[in-house]
Amino acid sequence: MGILDKLKPQPRWKHSDPIVRLQAIPDLGDASELAALAEHDLDAKVRTAALAKVVDPVVLGRVTTSDTDRGVRDAAADRLLALALDASNPEAATAAGLLSDVRRVSVIAKSTAADGVRGIALARLTDERALGGVARHAKVESTALAAAARLGAAGRARSARTVQRRRP
Numbered sequence: 001m002g003i004l005d006k007l008k009p010q011p012r013w014k015h016s017d018p019i020v021r022l023q024a025i026p027d028l029g030d031a032s033e034l035a036a037l038a039e040h041d042l043d044a045k046v047r048t049a050a051l052a053k054v055v056d057p058v059v060l061g062r063v064t065t066s067d068t069d070r071g072v073r074d075a076a077a078d079r080l081l082a083l084a085l086d087a088s089n090p091e092a093a094t095a096a097g098l099l100s101d102v103r104r105v106s107v108i109a110k111s112t113a114a115d116g117v118r119g120i121a122l123a124r125l126t127d128e129r130a131l132g133g134v135a136r137h138a139k140v141e142s143t144a145l146a147a148a149a150r151l152g153a154a155g156r157a158r159s160a161r162t163v164q165r166r167r168p
Contacts, residue, residue, distance in 0.1 A: 011024070012024035012027075013025065013028050013033065013037060018041075018042070018043035018045065018046050021037070021041065021043070021046045022043070022045055022046050022049055025037070025046070025049045025050055025053065028050075028053070031054070031055070031056065034050050034053050034054050035050075035054055035056060035059040037050035038050035038051045038054050038059060038060075038063055038076075039059065039062060039063055039066075039067075044069040044071060044072050047063075047067065047069070047072045048071065048072050048075045051063065051072070051075050051076050051079050052075075052079065054079065055083070055091075056091075057080060057083055057091050057094045057095040057098055058094070058098070060076045060077075060079050060080045060083070060095070060098065061076075061080065061098030063076035064076045064077045064080065064098070064099075064100070065100075077099060077101055077104055078104075080095045080096075080098055080099050080104075081095075081099065081104045081107060081108065083095035084096040084099065084108050084113060084117055084121070085107075085108065085111055085113050085117075087113065087114060092113065092114060092117045093114075093116050093117050093120055096108050096113075096117045096120045096121050096124075097120050097124070099121075099124070100124075102125065102127055102130050105121045105124050105125055105130070106121075106125065106130045106133055106134055108120075108121035109121040109122045109125060109134045109138060109143060109147065110133070110134055110137050110138045110139060110143075111139060112139045112140060115140075115142075118138075118140065118143050119143075119146075122134065122143060122146055122147060122150075125147070125150075128151060128152055131147045131148075131150050131151050132147075132151060134147035135147040135148035135151060
């Protein structure tokens with residue numbers, strides 16, 4: 001039976017040539033196979049292409065912390081950001097909680113994402129400069145006020161003036 005198994009054709013995404021694997025990704029719909037490619041394929045281009053179809057924030061979170069290629073880690077973080085900002089995504093809060101990059105977390109906090117998602121992002125911010133940016137530029141006033149409340153005295157005064165100017 002071992003010889004017969006070797007004669008069976010392998011799926012294209014298991015091919016030894018990375019170009020063939022890359023071409024097979026658009027047709028691949030199995031979430032576990034996509035996750036395996038995104039996390040374990042030897043070629044960074046294949047991993048990046050697979051990430052574009054992965055919807056599991058836990059898989060994306062693992063890639064952001066463990067992949068050896070910076071471009072792949074950034075692609076996974078960008079995908080997490082997109083999932084966190086998607087109002088129809090039930091896993092948006094999980095995606096926001098898995099991001100650690102201050103810039104991306106700030107984008108979520110400043111956005112009009114769901115209250116819980118913005119709250120998770122705001123809770124992850126500890127940098128005063130980032131908190132000040134959220135206090136000044138958040139699209140939802142309650143988030144801006146919450147960020148201003150977490151600032152130190154100097155940053156709080158500057159952000160409070162900005163929040164006051166935004167009120168109608």
